[in-house]
Amino acid sequence: MERTSVLVVGGGLVGLSAAVFLAHQGVDVVLAERRPTTSLHPKARGLNIRTMELYRQVGLEDAIRGTDSARTLAANNGFAVLESLSGKELAPFRQEYMSGGAEVSPTGWCLCDQDEVEPLLAKRAVELGADIRFGTEVLDVVEDESGAVATLSTGQIRADCLIVADGAHSRLRERWGITSSGPGTLSRTISVYFKADLREALGDRRFILAYVNNAEVRAALAPVDNAHRWLLHVPYFPDKGQSPEQFDERRCAELVRAAAGIPDLDVEIVQVLEWEAAGRVADTYRHGRAFLAGDAAHVMPPSGAFGSNTGIQDVHNLAWRLALVTKGADPKLLDGYEAERRPVGVHTMQQAVARSKDRPRVGREEEANAAATIVPDHLVQLGYTYPDGDFREPDGQPGGRVPHVWIGDNVSTVDATEFQLVSTKQWPEIEGVKRVKADPGFAESVLIRPDGFVAWTSAGSSHDPADALRKILNGG
Ligand SMILES: Cc1cc2nc3c(=O)[nH]c(=O)nc-3n(C[C@H](O)[C@H](O)[C@H](O)COP(=O)(O)OP(=O)(O)OC[C@H]3O[C@@H](n4cnc5c(N)ncnc54)[C@H](O)[C@@H]3O)c2cc1C
Structure with a gap:
């Protein structure tokens, strides 16, 4: 029977990222994706600061920023609230959405369509040695004491571990009886991917999203290329007798014209996708x-663009653990995955839910009031959740993402992909730790984990970095 160290189930943004991170860490990985190809829809487009930090580590940043969508949308940020694209502004433009954070990171936001990111991830994973199999469904998984045997549509494979990134309707999660908690379904939406020349109506505005609100349509309009390709997200309400079937091409075109505010607009409907926003x-x-990992572990409304980003960050947290365990570290190291990532999933989902309730109200009579619970975007991405449930500015405390400090020519503290001891002090050699002679800025000496998190600092600690490393590798 075939063997692999890690089998990744599902090749969406999260599964493909897992394959890249694992292969980059030298782990033998097979990915099985039942679809014949990568996504054809541009749906998830906002790659946040932390995700771009991770793609920077594996040599993908330039390729992603070089895609058509990233170049075209490089100057887009914020959201507008309009009567229609040609109509009046209903509330002031909010620029903070998908912007900022440049001073706390070696990189920044990137808008890039999912149908352009996924092929780049697949290509990079293969370059790094991963075995990516499209058109391959995982039908069943059975565990025994020495591993797991997966039945694929093409044969059987034995794996030491699995990353299950098979999406929001994860069949494996259901089969294993894993329950979920949260507010559940919040709204249902039809996403209309369409072509129309809206250059004149758009003018020189460069937003990520415009909430449009008039007598004929209430929806969110997103430019795909600031010219001819667009997405219109239209909520529908089953309790008012509405169903996705009512959104045929004719109806979608009517809604597009109403959102554009141009009754005779020439519209071509490319694809219509139905989805539910849920927490x-x-x-x-x-x-x-x-x-x-990913939507199999958590679903959240798209407001904030946290969904796939959180999933990509999940598998990054897993990759270095799996890499060390496959090289003989204590399997208890894997326990840290749920301990660290589930609270992040819960709190990020809550932030996305708060935003989804807040945004559509902007500019209407009941002005946004969820604001109290909303923390700034960059804190959700980089501030993580400490045991007290707080998001904080990266402050160099163990357990948080290391503050960004340049420690070499275009090398940041957050670029670490192996254990690194950054210090101007001469520490004794520690096996498995790279020593970097530089000033980390926020403490005299800092031990950084392979995922760019602070493992230990000399500030206020009586232990030395070797003790800290031993504790981590023993699952502490
Ligand atoms: C309109 C919209 C806009 C969004 N915008 C953003 C955004 O800007 N930023 C953001 O971070 N998130 C965004 N999201 C959320 C984002 O799309 C999801 O969180 C993300 O795509 C989930 O990725 P995933 O890889 O976990 O799951 P999926 O993309 O669902 O991938 C799962 C894959 O597993 C495969 N699969 C399932 N079962 C099997 C099996 N048995 N064998 C083999 N393969 C299998 C499926 O074919 C699928 O390809 C948006 C979502 C929507 C709907």
């Missing part, structure tokens, strides 16, 4: 040797 987090991220 749910799996009650456990683990089943034996299998680890849930």
Whole structure:
């Protein structure tokens, strides 16, 4: 029977990122994706600061910023609230959405369509040695004491561990009886991907999203290329007798014209996608040797663009653990995945839910009032959640993402992909730790984990970095 160290189930943004991160860490990985190709829809487009930091580490940043969508949308940020694209502004433009953070990171936001990111991830994973199999469905998984046997549509494979990134309707999660918690379904939406020349109506505005609100349509309009390609997200309400079937091409074109504010607009409908915005987090991220990640572990409304970003960051947290365990570290190291990532999933989902309730109200009579619970975007991305449930500015405390400090020519503290001891002091050699002679800025000496998190600092600690490393590798 075939063998692999890690089998990744699902090749969406999260599964493909897992394959890249694992292969980059030298782990033998097979990915099985049942679709014949990568996504054809540009749906998830906002790659946040932290995700771009991770793609920078694996040599993908330039390729992503070089795509058509990233170049075209490089100057887009914020959201507008309009009567229609040609109509009046209903509320002031909010620029902070998908911007800022440049001073706290070596990189920044990137808008890039999912149908352009996924092929780049697949290509990079293969370059790094991953085995990516499209048109391959995982039908069943059975565990025994020495591993798991997966039945694929093409044959059987034995794996030491699995990353289950098979999406919001994860069949494996359901089969294992893993329950989820959260507010559940919040709204249902039809996403209309269409072509129309809206250059004149758009003018020189460069937003990410415009909420449009008039007598004929209430929806969110997103430019794909600031010219001819667009997305219109239209909510529908089953309790008012509405169903997705009512959104045929004719109806979608009518809605597009109403959102544009141009009754005779020439419209071509490319694709119509139905989805539900929901808030749910799996009650456990683990089943034996299998680890849930991405939408299989958590779903959240798109407001904030946290969904796939959180999933990509999940599998980054798993990759270095799996890499060390496959090289002989204590399997308890894997326990840290759920302990660290599930609270992030819960709190990020709550932030997305608060935003989804807040945004559509902007500019209407009941002005946004969820604002009290909303923390700034960059804190959700980089501030993580400490045991007290707080998001904080990266402050160099162990357990948080290391503050960004330049420690070499275009090398940041956050670029670490192996254990690194950054210090101007001469510490004794520690096996498995790279020593970097530089001033980390926020403490005399800092031990950084392979995922760019602070493992230990000399500030206020009586232990030395070797003790800290031992504790981590023993699952502490
Ligand atoms: C309109 C919209 C806009 C969004 N915008 C953003 C955004 O800007 N930023 C953001 O971060 N998030 C965004 N999201 C959320 C984002 O799309 C999801 O969080 C993300 O795509 C989830 O990725 P995933 O890889 O976990 O799951 P999926 O993309 O669902 O991938 C799962 C894959 O697993 C495959 N699969 C399932 N079962 C099997 C099996 N048994 N065997 C093999 N393969 C299998 C499926 O075919 C699928 O390809 C948006 C979502 C929507 C709907």
